Amino acid sequence: MMDNLTWEFFNCLTEYSRHIREEVFVKEQHFKEEFDLIDNEATHIVLFLNNVPIGTGRFFIENDEHRVGRVAILKNYRNKGYGSIILKELENKIRTLGGNKIVLSSQKQAIGFYKKLDYIETGDFYLEEHCPHIKMIKVLN
DSSP: OOOOOEEESSSSOHHHHHHHHHHIIIIIIOOOOOOOOGGTTSSSEEEEEETTTEEEEEEEETTTEEEEEEEEOOOGGSSHHHHHHHHHHHHHHHHHTTOOEEEEEGGGGEEEEEEETTTTEEEEEEEEETEEEEEEEEEOO
């Protein structure tokens, strides 16, 4: 039986996204300020495997830049390419809205993941909730 992989975009933070982000960022990584006002204006994506929500991400526009963030996959589904699917679908959606560049803030341990998808590090490391991050950029074709 083939796995049924689908995704859906939402204009608000859904319980699906909230649950995934609570598991990954709050419980696993101990972030305290996971949810913010941007959740109310961002476009969110949820990735479903056999109708079970397994991953999420979001994007929003700030200073005329499309900013991607909060990309998360539940622990049991990692290292299977699902994060790449989320990012590629976010990129496709941003392209349809006329965006030609994406900016994101990558955790240090996720840099390799983003580099494989043609994101380029820029600037120096900085801390977000005591976790090293770096700004990364991708120009869309």
